[in-house]
Amino acid sequence: MPPEIRRGFVVFAGVVALGALIWAAQFKSIGPADLSFQNGTDPKTLDPHRATGQPESRILFSIFKGLLEMVPGGTPDPETGLQPLVPGPAVAKSYTVSDDGRVYQFQLRDDATWNDGVPINAHDFVWSWTRMLHPETACEYGFQLYALPFAEEYNKAIVAEGDRVEVELWDRNGESPGSEPNIQNFPRGTMVYGTLKQILKPEAPVIPDDASDDVADRINGDWQAEWVYVVDVAEFDDQGNVDWDQVTSTESFCQSVTSSATNDDVTQVHHVLVAFDKLGGVEAVDDLTLVVNLDDPLPYFPYLVAYYPTFPVPRHCIKEHGMPLWTKPENIVTNGPYQVGMRLLRDRVRMVKNPRYFDADNVSISVIDAMSTESANTALNMYETGQLDWITDPPTTLMETLRERDDFLSAPQLTVYFYRINTKRPPMDDPRVRRAIAMAIDRTQIVEQVTKAGQVPAYSLVPPGIAGYESPPGLEPDLQEAKQLLTEAGFPGGVGFPKVTILYNTQDTHRAIAEVIQQQLQNNLNIKLEIQNMEWGSYLDKVNQFDYDIARAGWVADYPDPNTFLDMWVTDGPQNSTGWSNPQFDQLIRDAAAEGRPDLRMKLLAEAESLWIQDMPVIPIYFYVSLNMVKPHVKGFAPTPQDVHPLQLLSLGDRASVAGKSAQAPAESALASSSPTTVAAQRSDGESP
Amino acid sequence: MKGLLSYVAKRLLWMLLTIWIVFTVSFVLMRSVPGNPFGGERNVPPAIERQLRARYNLDASPTQQYVEYLGNVVRGDLGWSYRLEDYSVNQVIAEGFPVSASLAIFALVFAIVLGVTAGVISAVYRGSVADAGMMAAAVMGIAVPNFVMASLAILLFVFGLNLFPAAGWGTLRQVALPAICLGLPVAAYIARLMRTGMLEMLTKEHVRTAYAKGLSKRAVIFKHVLPGAMLPVVSYLGPATARVLTGSLVLEKIFALPGMGSHFIYAATQRDYTLAMGMVLTYTVLLFVMNTLVDVSYAIIDPRVKLQ
Numbered sequence A: 001m002p003p004e005i006r007r008g009f010v011v012f013a014g015v016v017a018l019g020a021l022i023w024a025a026q027f028k029s030i031g032p033a034d035l036s037f038q039n040g041t042d043p044k045t046l047d048p049h050r051a052t053g054q055p056e057s058r059i060l061f062s063i064f065k066g067l068l069e070m071v072p073g074g075t076p077d078p079e080t081g082l083q084p085l086v087p088g089p090a091v092a093k094s095y096t097v098s099d100d101g102r103v104y105q106f107q108l109r110d111d112a113t114w115n116d117g118v119p120i121n122a123h124d125f126v127w128s129w130t131r132m133l134h135p136e137t138a139c140e141y142g143f144q145l146y147a148l149p150f151a152e153e154y155n156k157a158i159v160a161e162g163d164r165v166e167v168e169l170w171d172r173n174g175e176s177p178g179s180e181p182n183i184q185n186f187p188r189g190t191m192v193y194g195t196l197k198q199i200l201k202p203e204a205p206v207i208p209d210d211a212s213d214d215v216a217d218r219i220n221g222d223w224q225a226e227w228v229y230v231v232d233v234a235e236f237d238d239q240g241n242v243d244w245d246q247v248t249s250t251e252s253f254c255q256s257v258t259s260s261a262t263n264d265d266v267t268q269v270h271h272v273l274v275a276f277d278k279l280g281g282v283e284a285v286d287d288l289t290l291v292v293n294l295d296d297p298l299p300y301f302p303y304l305v306a307y308y309p310t311f312p313v314p315r316h317c318i319k320e321h322g323m324p325l326w327t328k329p330e331n332i333v334t335n336g337p338y339q340v341g342m343r344l345l346r347d348r349v350r351m352v353k354n355p356r357y358f359d360a361d362n363v364s365i366s367v368i369d370a371m372s373t374e375s376a377n378t379a380l381n382m383y384e385t386g387q388l389d390w391i392t393d394p395p396t397t398l399m400e401t402l403r404e405r406d407d408f409l410s411a412p413q414l415t416v417y418f419y420r421i422n423t424k425r426p427p428m429d430d431p432r433v434r435r436a437i438a439m440a441i442d443r444t445q446i447v448e449q450v451t452k453a454g455q456v457p458a459y460s461l462v463p464p465g466i467a468g469y470e471s472p473p474g475l476e477p478d479l480q481e482a483k484q485l486l487t488e489a490g491f492p493g494g495v496g497f498p499k500v501t502i503l504y505n506t507q508d509t510h511r512a513i514a515e516v517i518q519q520q521l522q523n524n525l526n527i528k529l530e531i532q533n534m535e536w537g538s539y540l541d542k543v544n545q546f547d548y549d550i551a552r553a554g555w556v557a558d559y560p561d562p563n564t565f566l567d568m569w570v571t572d573g574p575q576n577s578t579g580w581s582n583p584q585f586d587q588l589i590r591d592a593a594a595e596g597r598p599d600l601r602m603k604l605l606a607e608a609e610s611l612w613i614q615d616m617p618v619i620p621i622y623f624y625v626s627l628n629m630v631k632p633h634v635k636g637f638a639p640t641p642q643d644v645h646p647l648q649l650l651s652l653g654d655r656a657s658v659a660g661k662s663a664q665a666p667a668e669s670a671l672a673s674s675s676p677t678t679v680a681a682q683r684s685d686g687e688s689p
Numbered sequence B: 001m002k003g004l005l006s007y008v009a010k011r012l013l014w015m016l017l018t019i020w021i022v023f024t025v026s027f028v029l030m031r032s033v034p035g036n037p038f039g040g041e042r043n044v045p046p047a048i049e050r051q052l053r054a055r056y057n058l059d060a061s062p063t064q065q066y067v068e069y070l071g072n073v074v075r076g077d078l079g080w081s082y083r084l085e086d087y088s089v090n091q092v093i094a095e096g097f098p099v100s101a102s103l104a105i106f107a108l109v110f111a112i113v114l115g116v117t118a119g120v121i122s123a124v125y126r127g128s129v130a131d132a133g134m135m136a137a138a139v140m141g142i143a144v145p146n147f148v149m150a151s152l153a154i155l156l157f158v159f160g161l162n163l164f165p166a167a168g169w170g171t172l173r174q175v176a177l178p179a180i181c182l183g184l185p186v187a188a189y190i191a192r193l194m195r196t197g198m199l200e201m202l203t204k205e206h207v208r209t210a211y212a213k214g215l216s217k218r219a220v221i222f223k224h225v226l227p228g229a230m231l232p233v234v235s236y237l238g239p240a241t242a243r244v245l246t247g248s249l250v251l252e253k254i255f256a257l258p259g260m261g262s263h264f265i266y267a268a269t270q271r272d273y274t275l276a277m278g279m280v281l282t283y284t285v286l287l288f289v290m291n292t293l294v295d296v297s298y299a300i301i302d303p304r305v306k307l308q
Helices: A003-024 A054-063 A122-133 A151-155 A213-224 A257-262 A315-321 A376-384 A396-402 A431-439 A443-451 A479-488 A508-525 A536-544 A563-569 A583-594 A598-615 A655-659 A666-674 B002-032 B046-055 B062-074 B089-124 B129-143 B146-160 B172-202 B205-212 B217-254 B261-269 B273-301
Strands: A035-038 A068-072 A085-089 A092-097 A103-108 A164-169 A191-200 A228-236 A242-254 A266-274 A282-286 A289-293 A338-344 A348-353 A367-371 A408-421 A500-505 A529-534 A550-556 A618-630
Touching: A003 B089, A003 B273, A035 A376, A054 A338, A054 A348, A054 A367, A085 A092, A122 A151, A122 A282, A122 A289, A122 A315, A151 A266, A164 A228, A164 A242, A191 A242, A213 B046, A228 A266, A257 A266, A376 B146, A376 B217, A431 A479, A431 A508, A431 A598, A431 A618, A443 A508, A443 A618, A479 A508, A500 A508, A500 A536, A508 A529, A508 A550, A529 A536, A536 A550, A550 A563, A563 A583, A563 A598, A583 A598, B002 B062, B002 B273, B062 B273, B089 B129, B089 B172, B089 B217, B089 B261, B089 B273, B129 B172, B146 B172, B146 B217, B172 B217, B205 B217, B217 B261, B217 B273, B261 B273
Parallel strands: A035 A367, A242 A266, A500 A529, A500 A550
Antiparallel strands: A068 A085, A092 A103, A103 A289, A164 A191, A164 A266, A191 A228, A228 A242, A282 A289, A338 A348, A348 A367, A408 A550, A408 A618
């Protein structure tokens, strides 16, 4: 290399370094928000039908509005003084319920529009609910509408001969016969309606005995794709009305490419499903009237339509951009008090006030940032230095200090922490053993020494604080009785008790709790337990495949009703995963669902819970409390049993004038200081292990 | 010059081969660990899981998946993220990369400036208090992990002196602390390399000759000692770049920075196959390119080095 080049190169490198430095120092200024809060992580998606979890819900509740919305109301809890949230009018200005509790008629506001000005009407709801339940949408909350006729069959793609069905031909945008599928399930291809006359099934495949559930499902799925559906096609007009009795032709449909290619009479289709939106479950009587017919009289149905999966989604926007592009900030159309201003991954979702919101006059804060800050310590630092006004996850290590502060707000929450037991595996297939273990665990020690935030020891399944429901007495700690039960089960003094393992997903608090329980059972019953830590994905696999003895878990109420905690334990329920089955329990849950009288219904549920407690397929450990720290200048923030805090109810006081004052609004400070159950720790359920 | 071009071409071929191997190994590993990307506490009905599999082409045979996926990657399409559903992997990288790169540039420049200065001073004033102090600090800088450093820095600069904001991204003041924490260990290492290099050069005959000719100390050091002493530092820049790029994973969390590092961890733990693959490939390319650049510049500035 000649020396000139060498010298030149040094200069060149210097210039490059300088250039890089100048580039790196360029920042787009985005300006501060009026209110910033810790949202915990990035929302997985802004599509209400695809989202789950709290970070998503905080944003979705603010940018979308359903028929009803959660507002403070009802009588405060007599013990804690906690103000519940109840469904109040939103896009629907009023609704009526039939006497038998099965028919809901919603009257929509005439001034509700999307934020691009397009009016919202009852048809939008029919379309949205159909999209939510469509199997290809794969909404995790589909079960919430299962009380509507044919909703479950539609969602699970179950059809039987004689059903009135919809058939979606293989002609979505960009598709031709035999082509690759277009995964846009909405907008759909050409729809054909008719009555399913017959299903021609090829010979069922043999599923090897050693196949896992996954493999078996796949073999079955492949087989079902080969079924040929013979349909009496019915007449169908432009208005979307189907005349089921007017058969125009009989045709054969099949999902599989190969079957339809080899047989000219068979047409390739995406799905043959029950025609959910044509069968009266949900009907737009006119533009502003929506009628919902339920199979069962669900007293909590208004809560379900105030929950974001049932919120309307913008049909015109989804049709134009498709999924998932419609959720991009530049495309998304919403109807809530806020609209998406910008979205920066791992940083924030900025929400700005929606001027077209029907109640915009009562929305006080203009710009709100939902910060994706994950680390509890970082969030606390940002809160202390004024970068955040509200944090949702105060660090456990500082809990004892933080809970003394006036800006620390906490309240009992409808969430339970529990240990699932694999009831198929000895020795815990014996209810006496499960009861013995449950009675030998000292929950008070756990909540006082490990979680330290005022959690409530749990001996039953349903958390306190649901109006009209009282749990039956649980299995309180009783060492004598526990030892007695263990002896009866054949392990006197713990002798001969096989090795049992507690499985938990990686998190410090879970480990600490498991260690305390390990110690307690060793001391109290002379039972030796091992503890095993697994990362979330592997943990879920183990639990779902029944490859565990004891596994920790938590459950957050989907709606404030005991049913959300109880119906998951029915035989082979998708969240059961314990192998526990009690026909009497199943029957009680079914009876409760069909029961129209609230008192009687609650009684049936309590009876079911008492059976559950007797059998102890799951050991409840504690009930959570919600934890929030909110700056005094944020007005209108109150703890709620579901830890939901509608952003449009918040307003800002003067930062300077309240900075010196330590007192919150009277009701809140009374709650924070007098209630015995004020503080909490780990938020670790569901999707955010 | 010809040698240089053929060297770069050869490295390019090696890079393609490396990427292909990394791709294949990651593909096999990801699909053989337990857990699946659709796993959640709430189980979905089989019909729905089947739809999800179809959407992500997971219903095809493994070989078919491999071939189609590889084809897409070759075309530069890394697919849609499984967990951040609204984003394609390319978009995730496009948003995260500038942040990580910007942080890395600040950290590296800071490390080079500080490290070289400290190294030169301690070599020139060898044995003085300044030398001892700086070298002790360098040992500390190498030994103390950067999350400890970050916590101390936050205590001191955020809560003690109120100089910088606690976390976040978007202004120069917000970059300062993470860049310093990220750059310090590298600066410490560079300082030690620089000092050793300087001391070695100072005993060289051409340096003694320069002194003998009556050149000033400053001229000797800048003209005859520094260029030679910089060589080990230049060769360390490759590993240093790797270090600031990968070391930022922890700091991104502590300072709530929207860089690429956190995606790397989450993609792996949440079985986000496409995002994890995108991250692995991006880091592979990045490290390979940076190392090649360092090797090339090393060959240009040091006449003794021949590129092979």
